[in-house]
Amino acid sequence: MMSLPVRNSDVGSRTPRSSTFLTGEWSVGTGVTRLGGRFLSRGRVALGALHWLSWIIVSPRSVVSGGVARELDTLGVGALRLVGSASILVGLIATFQVAYQLKQYGAESVSALAIGWFATREVGPLVVALLVVTRSASAIAGEFAAMTSGGEIDALRVMGLDPVKYLVAPKLAALFVALPALTVIADGFITFGGWVGTTLFLGFNSRFYLEQIRTSLSTSDIATGVAKSLIFGFVIAIIASDEGLSVDRRVTAIGEAASRAVVYCLLGVLAADTLVNAILYFIPALVL
């Protein structure tokens, strides 16, 4: 069996995160040092998680794989109702916004074209990622922070078990499956919301709406959205896990880790989205 070395980073060098970012007690020197440490720590967690993820893929019957199913149920299936209902509302909002803008040019009738394209490429993956951040990032960080302060993480290390393998890799694997799946589902619900708005409030018929959606949707748009959701899943899993695993044993540490995880995951998802959009804009050949 493959085994990742027990890293010396487990020993003593773990720097607990303080809440200075949230409380505003911040100076340039400490900020730069913390930022460096944070990136280093995230990098280590990310490399370890990717390593063990490949191990999960080649050893689907391993003890860790049971954890993936559990996480998939919590992070994916558990988010279905939230994603579904929020996506319908987003579809309605998009319909009204786009129709309002296009009305000025007398082009209200083509709003469904924009909804289909924008939903799959941008709104779908982004809305799903933001919903998963609010629902699960704090839960992941809180869970790991509670495990750290309760001694469970130390217990794993002492048994020679890598917490990244047993805790982070299953969450990453689950998010790699759940986020693209939720994104495709969200695309469907946003389109449904758009249909409700277009037919019920704007007065167009269903056939007209579906025709426009069919014209505007392309496989490459859906694939781009799914690719984005994979990146968002990675960002959420790594940041939330790292925040949870880096706490000290203060009573308030769990809440602080959960808050930090949400803040940094939101920033991380938006930064990743900006980067991907910029790359696709400047290098159009990369569009899937």
Next chain:
Amino acid sequence: MPSSTSFPPSSSERALEVHHLTGPASAPIIFEIEIFVARGETLLVLGPIQSGKSMLMRHLVGLECAASGTIAVDGEAFDPTKPEDKALRRLRSRVGVLFEGSALLRRISVLENVELPLLEHEHSSRAHARDAARELLAEVGIQVDDDTMPVQLGRAGQRRVALARALALKPRLMLLDEPTLGLDSPAAHEFDETLHAVQKKYDFGIVIFSHEIRHAYTPANQIDVLAGGRIVARGTRESLLRSDDPVIHGLLHRRERE
């Protein structure tokens, strides 16, 4: 420095040997620690809260980086100032640890908690690991269904499961941090009996880190008194009871006051 009776122990087979341990490297709070435990013997590290007991235990399993000192487990030396991955793995495979509060993984079942080290280190099949886990749990007096979760057990039950998990890799040394903290008197007494029964069977050395004076009245071969991060006294319960040192007096005579 300590008023020693039989220090270091004469046994040829030392489960733990610590010399001049000071740490952690970033900001030392334990200083010049010297402890010895032989296989089959029990050492009680007794000290008030915040005296450095848990920190000492964390050093012994490589969870903290020491400023100086040496540690040997089962005759194999380990440099706590520069813990190498290989040495850490070997060290941890020989040491069973029972953390304060049990530290069971709450999201997996009781049986899975005990199976985990077997599946990881002994590469046992699932069926074999499950049988072994059931046997270990039976040894510590626990019977559970496949899907019993740790939260379904009481505090005493969780402590026993943590003991079974610590026994999984047949350790040479068992470290217990406040093992009976929060247990009522009969449960604590039963836990002590179970611990010494498995010690007799597996012949490992035990180090108990506790502020509870009741451990001094269980068959510990030696008591080290830790205060302010230093071992301030060492001896048997009888020899320490005669001490005039106010810290030792305060700790050991608390039971009588209570």
